[in-house]
Every structure is written in structure tokens, then in C-alpha cells.
Amino acid sequence: MELSKEKLLEMYKKMVTVREFEQSLSEAVGSGTLPGFVHLGIGQEAVHVGVAYALRATDWVTSTHRDHGMLIARGADIKRCRAEIFGKADGYCKGKGGSMHLAAFDKNAPGCNGILGPSQTINNGIALALQRRGEGDIAVVLFGDGAAHRGEFHEALNLAACWKLPALAICVNNQYAISVCFDDACSIDDIAARASGYGMPGLVVDGNDVMAVYEAVTETVKSIREGKGPALLELKTRRYKGHFEGDPQSYKTPEEIAEEMKHDPIPIFAKQLVEQEITTEENLKAIEEEVQKELQEAIEFTDKSPYPSLEEIYTDLTYEERRAV
Numbered sequence: 001m002e003l004s005k006e007k008l009l010e011m012y013k014k015m016v017t018v019r020e021f022e023q024s025l026s027e028a029v030g031s032g033t034l035p036g037f038v039h040l041g042i043g044q045e046a047v048h049v050g051v052a053y054a055l056r057a058t059d060w061v062t063s064t065h066r067d068h069g070m071l072i073a074r075g076a077d078i079k080r081c082r083a084e085i086f087g088k089a090d091g092y093c094k095g096k097g098g099s100m101h102l103a104a105f106d107k108n109a110p111g112c113n114g115i116l117g118p119s120q121t122i123n124n125g126i127a128l129a130l131q132r133r134g135e136g137d138i139a140v141v142l143f144g145d146g147a148a149h150r151g152e153f154h155e156a157l158n159l160a161a162c163w164k165l166p167a168l169a170i171c172v173n174n175q176y177a178i179s180v181c182f183d184d185a186c187s188i189d190d191i192a193a194r195a196s197g198y199g200m201p202g203l204v205v206d207g208n209d210v211m212a213v214y215e216a217v218t219e220t221v222k223s224i225r226e227g228k229g230p231a232l233l234e235l236k237t238r239r240y241k242g243h244f245e246g247d248p249q250s251y252k253t254p255e256e257i258a259e260e261m262k263h264d265p266i267p268i269f270a271k272q273l274v275e276q277e278i279t280t281e282e283n284l285k286a287i288e289e290e291v292q293k294e295l296q297e298a299i300e301f302t303d304k305s306p307y308p309s310l311e312e313i314y315t316d317l318t319y320e321e322r323r324a325v
């Protein structure tokens, strides 16, 4: 592992933060304090953290309904993320975006997206702007295996390839689109194979191994920054919770769920860190306790924050206003 010890432990802390943040949302849905649809990324932390740490602060990331973790991994304030998801005035979007449209412009993260597909074409727009600026920054989009079957996927890859945009498309293949299993919805094994149809590199990566994700994204980004054009990565992972919080996943067998849990990215990374003598189990425990403290602060911050006033309905409607939030 060529990253410094501090960076590696920071990555571990981020993975645990994302997990615990999402877990606390699950509990809030269960107790009835968080209404509405929430899609949790529990099980996909290696994707969020591996991608985030391979990028630089001036790059951009757009994402999906399951990507609170992407923003947190990128450094977004968990207090403002949680407040946003609860519809509170101190949230990143003043409580008007919610879980599915959580955005953190201070982290070049223009948002999760509740509609499948458009983030891929939106990402091309960002990539075009970055290409014109000419500072070597890139635009990254995350989308699911289900979204990879929509028209926008093909349109976006084709245009990005024709214009050699500095764009990285990342398919987070968790094997399900709601209750539809990947094998029933796709005639090939890997979404990454579609890259050749657009004349760009396509790579399959173990999305449960944070270092594998980090390394693959780092290498790919290097080539994109050199002006070699866009690329497609497919990160194979699993989601441990249902499609939305409350979905009992009756479309998965208990054996399948047990098998998924064997590839939990957090214990995998913890084992790597201890076996390579980067840290000790006690240190990892201390990090986990720190996360619990920070999460508690985010919960208190959210509880104290008011709901937005009615007049707020008419503000932040233009792009310029949204950017200023």
C-alpha cells in the first residue's frame, strides 16, 4: 500500500463514518422519525471511499439515489448531510433536496439524483466545461447496473468518446435494480464490456476492496487527465439493505444474503490494515468510537435545526442561487 499510514486510516474512518451514518438513517426510518424513501448504500463503502480518495478536490462527482456516502467520502459535513436528509433548514440544500437530491457544491458534488440516467448526461456537461477550462480536472459519474440499461448511458458514453471529454463513468454493479437481478436484465456478464462499443477502455474491479477501487480509479484518472478521453469502470459490489429502507428483500434467498455478507468491505479493509502492520485492532476500535461521537453531534445538530420557512419555497430556484447555497 503506497498511501501513507495517515491516509489509510483516514480512509478507514470514512468507510466507518459512511456505514454508521447510513445505519443511523435505517434506525430513524424504523422508529418513524425519518419519513419518505431512503436508499442506503450499506455494503458499498469501498466504492465511495476508493473513488473519493483517487480524485483531487477540483474534480467533480455526480451520483445517484444511493450515494450519500459519496458526498461524505468526498469530505461533505455529516451534520449538514443529515440535516438535509431530514428536511431541515441547516441542511446542504436548506432542507429542500432531501436524501435523493442531496448536493454539496463546496465539495464539487452537484448531487445525488432521484431519476435514473440523467446524471450521466449531466456529467458530460460538467466534463465539457472542465475540458474548456483546460486545468486537467475531470468529471466522474456514479450510476447503478439498472441505470446502465437506459438510453442515457449509451448517449452519454458515445458523446463523451466523440468529444474526448475528461469524463469517468463508474457503474456500481450491486447485482440488483430494485428486485430485478442483473442476470435477468443483461445478456452479458460485464457492463464494462460495453466500453469497447464506444472505443474507450472498460475495466471490471472488485468493488468490495477499497484499495483495488482506489488503484483502478487512480490509474484511469491519470490517463483521462492526459487527454486520452473517457473511460468506463464497473465496480462489482452488493447492497446489504433492501432497495429502499423497509424493503424486506424477499427476492434474495437467505443463502445469497449470507454469501454477500462474507464480502463486507469494512472487515476486509480492517484485516488488510492489521495484517500489513499499518495499525492495530485497538486503534481501529478507537477510530470507530470517534465516529460514534461525531455521528452523535450530527444527530443533535439535526434535531436542533428548524424546518425551512414557507417563504423558502420561492428561493434557490435558479442555478446561480443553488450554487450560492
Ligand SMILES: Cc1ncc(C[n+]2csc(CCOP(=O)(O)OP(=O)(O)O)c2C)c(N)n1
Pocket: 064, 065, 066, 114, 115, 116, 117, 143, 144, 145, 146, 147, 148, 174, 176, 177, 178, 243
Ligand atoms: C427514469 C427512472 N425510471 C425508474 C425509476 C425508479 N427506480 C428508482 S431506483 C431504480 C433501480 C435502480 O437500480 P440501479 O441503477 O441498479 O441502482 P441501485 O438502486 O441498485 O443502486 C428504479 C427503476 C427512476 N427513479 N427513474
Ligand SMILES: [Mg+2]
Pocket: 144, 145, 146, 172, 173, 174, 175, 176, 177, 178
Ligand atoms: Mg443496482
